Amino acid sequence: MNNLNRFVLNSLNLNIYDIEDIKSTKNNENYNVVNVTLKRIKCYCVFCDANCIVSNGFFSKKIINSSDLFSNTIINLKIPRFYCKNCGKSFSTTHYIHPKSSKFSYRIITSVMELLKQPNFTFSSVSKLLSISESSVVRIFDKYTHIPRLTFPEAICIDEVYTKVNSFDSKYSCVFYDFITHKLIDITPSRRKNFLHSYFQCIPKSELDNVKYVCIDMYVPYKQISKMYFKKAVICIDSFHVIKNLNDSFSNLRVKIMKSYPSNSYEYYLLKNFKFLLLNRNINLDNEGKYNHKLKKVINYRQILNMTLSIDNSLRLAYELKELYTSFNMSCRYENACNDLESIIEAFTLANIEEFNDFLNSLINWKQEIINSFIIYKNRRINNSVAESQNNTIASLIYNTRGIRNHERRRKRIMYVINKSGFNL
Helix, strand or coil: HHHHHHHHHHHCCCCCHHEEEEEEECCCCCEEEEEECCCCCCCCCCCCCCCEEEEEEEEEEEEECCCCCCCCCEEEEEEEEEECCCCCEEECCCCCCCCCCCCCHHHHHHHHHCCCCCCCCCCCHHHHHCCCHHHHHHHHHHHCCCCCCCCCCEEEEEEEEEEEEEEEEEEEEEEEEECCCCCEEEECCCCCCHHHHHHHCCCCCCHHHCCEEEEEEECCHHHHHHHHCCCCEEEECCHHHHHHHHHHHHCCCCCCCCCCCCCCHHHHHHHHHHHHEEECCCCCCCCCEEEEECCCCEEEEHHHHHHHHHHCHHHHHHHHHHHHHHHHHCCHHHHHHHHHHHHHHHHHHHHHCHHHHHHHHHHHCHHHHHHCCEEECCEEECHHHHHHHHHHHHHHHHHHCCCCCCHHHHHHHHHHHHHCCCCCC
């Protein structure tokens, strides 16, 4: 028996004793064609369990299969049929070869579904790899992927992802994550408030009341929807988004001051080339000094930082305020958060730095939600880090697929990639 025939038998879950004959050839399109005739076996009627059965010929089945070694393989399978004299019905012997009403073997279907777990694979790339049509890959995915919405747990994270495709008047989908398990609970085709209203009205009230904590970013509709449907939950703001807004505001001031100096000045040089010292707290400032050709002296990071902050008094004040809030965010406890945040709001107000006005308004408008973000649940502070991490995977999938226009297929593909589950033969 040659390697091709052996591969075919293995892929069909058959051994040499199950077959009457096997022959392999090449057709005009250079496909491997393997003709397999299954052996008749003694059996009972599958309908009435009688043993008075007689041969009733064969029926033919075409199956497409492939592997790394043998691509473009067509299997013509001849399966014995029987007739029962007792009940008058016809049937064939059962072999674990392929799903009912499918021309693809279990091997092909499993290979398709395993590849589609990876965000870098598209329907098109899988079809080329397995030498089957793209439409066949799509049909396999649609048929064998069954992904219902997961039950909402006690702590959830709500965020959005850009999907490129305009669904329900929105190019952003709303995603719900389990804060503890990191599972994707569900993804909606739109993050708009009216759509979320319709979505939550279909979920049992008892399930929604089970949610104790909801973590969101500073998107007002999320807050409104959460208050309306998660009535027993505490709403928290993701600290990452607050810090990002703070750093963006500080960067706007840095750029404004930098542009007020000539591009060949040392002030412009410091503000442009050493901005990382102003934003990154994990850098060792007391490093060994190195000679700087622009400044014409040996200098370390702490000295450079001090020189940069001395360029403008408002920059130094803004830096101190940024560090004040960052320290508060990293070390404050929930019991002290209210008083400490009041002091920070007062400090930002007295500083009266224009670039911080939007951030200051956010601190005031989202004060209680920021305080709630210091709550510890199951030894972890409530945050949206799980969403940020998983959203990168979703973004990679959307980029590679250039968006999937069918929103239900897009939802299933995203959940399948994130949760790695939902494949059922």
